[in-house]
Amino acid sequence: MMNLLVNEWIKFRASKTVVLTLLTSICIPLLVAFVVVILNASTSHDVITVDDIMGMNLRFLLKTIGLIFYPYLAADIIAREYYYDTLKFQLTIPISREHFYFAKVAFVTLVTLIFGTIHFVLALVSTKVLLRTTLDFSSTISYWILFLKGNFLMLPFSYFALTLTVIFRKKFIPMSISITMFLTGILFSRQMFSHLLPWTMPTRLIFVDRMQNVNFSISYTYLTLYLFAIISFFTGYKHLMEDEI
């Protein structure tokens, strides 16, 4: 399994996606910093706190990278095997289909968490530069955990995109479906039943629940999300096991 993860890294590090991911991770803290500077310039009495900056960073992370980019990343990691027609050979080396699939899921999870951490570090640096303040160790750790939790919440959407790519063997259709589901989720995010729809979660979290003191305790939404992740994971797994390559 470790060798498969190393292989995934070799494939990933030379792809354009890695540059895109890094750029996105760098751009968002810069964008937040830019917005904060403008806010401070226009409203003199505005008091920007560390919570504000970190919260903005996290919301941007969930809205842009989490909603669109991580699913794209997951779709790309699987789709390239079909695009380059490399899956057949790998299965005959032999890599078992189970290991192949688990390695992909593990790699998507790892990359999500690594880039979430990079994003966090950049957000922390920008906070320090903008507010000229230093965070103590326990605050830093609690913000980091918060960012990781935010990234974890995005994983079901990545698994969903991964599963759709296993089924359709291309990334365009999974991405179209993912984006359509997110847009539909925005429409229903203020409805009572929105807890049941995983796709309403990011919008609810950002605009409706206002992140509720950034408390990610288990609620109906999260249960739905984890259920969604499990269903996506096993659907993709089952499809790959039975697929005629």
Place this chain on the structure above:
Amino acid sequence: MRANIEIKDVSKHYGKTVVVDQLNFKIMPGEIFALLGLNGAGKTTTLKMMLGLTIPTQGEIRYFNKSFHENRNYILPRIGSVIEHPGFYDHLTVYENFKLITNIVGLHEEDSIFDLLRLVNLDFKLYDKVKTLNLQEKQKLAIARALLNNPLILLLDEPFNGLDVKSVNEMRNILMRLANERKVSIIIASHVLSEIEKIASRIAVIHHGKIIQIFDQAYLKGNSMSRTVIKADDMKLLYQRLKEAGYKEFLLKEQYIYLNEAIQLDELSQKLDLNNLNIIECYKKAITLEDYFVELVGGEMI
């Protein structure tokens, strides 16, 4: 001697469509076995079943006297394959592409990779990105990759695709050396009949998923494979007279009639009513694999 590969009553159905129908054959060590067939005949599906990429609807595949289904992890590392396209990660170098495999199979990569690339004359491309290679180089690379684990069995789907004459010659020599010296059993599915004729020790013609004949080189060169080629000024009349004379099996190809037996002109003129019929050409011809293949899978039958 024990067969390296044994295919027993293997079929593959997709719903009501039968793609492969009751295949049976054995391949011995050192044998080069060719699967010939038109597009969609079932060659690639057969190879995919032999690699576990597709599950047979019925039948059994055995390697080294072991069931493939029950011993996949023992058998697959002993097989090298090129199926359909030479799939590589274009954005990686040749070395990185090979390293992805050596990471899994646990070889001492540097030496093995370099030796294999030298074998197919691509050693100077080791650190080039695969996207800079042309189709021919990719095809050679795919064959080199199939040899990475020192296989006892090679399954090659259209290995001569996109290769020029020189490279085809090189590939042929490599494959023949593997079969003769290392006793590797090789299955080649190909359209390039001229190459198959030179390289294969046995040939199976597969049509609509069924093997319609298996023959060896000796059979192809034997007397029974001679044909009488006739051309007359009036081909319709010739056809009619041949039928009247009792000839039943013949084939029309490029304005010639091919009789399924070798006879001399004298003999023909004795049997045939030559009234109003002028024979322009009549000669005996040893048929090529291509001629025979066309006969088997249905040329333009009269």
